[in-house]
Amino acid sequence: MIKVLFFGPIAAATGERETSAAFQPGLTLGGLRDTLAAQHPEAMRLATMMAVNGEHARDMTLQLADNSEVAFMAKFSGG
């Protein structure tokens, strides 16, 4: 299972801060994003940043391990 996290404007758009996705061998970050985009197109349009297990991730071909934590994030606005 993949733990998926949403924050800020994306959490507001999805109406949830956390969901899960089924793990399949070979699942990529881009594949997960496509699946979520089908469910939450408005929210995922905001997702310009991603993190896997708390680290910035930009490679959409990155293969996810089972039990990974993946965050889809809008552009940051702290400070």
Next chain:
Amino acid sequence: MKEAVRIQTEDFSQDEEIDALKGSSKRMGGIGTFLGCARDFSEGRDVEEISFDAYGSMALSEMQKLRSDAIEKYGLLDARIVHRIGTVRGGDNIVFIAAGAEHRVAALEACRWMIDELKQRVPIWKKEITPQGDSWVTPHP
């Protein structure tokens, strides 16, 4: 002694942070600081409150890396970064950054670099609460 990098809901004291920074080395000849505070006006609208959301564990980790990177890049003697989350009102403190070095140029440049990098690297989002409704902030350059 409080940690050099923190995310917290409560306000912070600039004096306490600077004292802690100065306490780390007597070789420190210059300290650059940045204080970010909440404005009560934005994009032509009154702002009643600003609410912050964060990916807490990653935000703290990124801020710790940011401090280490700044110390290495600018040869700092020490640095501190504190960011508030939760809800603040106009005039309240949001973020404090302090960089201590032997000389002023490194301290000032490192301070500027850290706040610019924080905005790019640290997963925190702010929402402005206005009489016309709430809106998530689009980052400024």
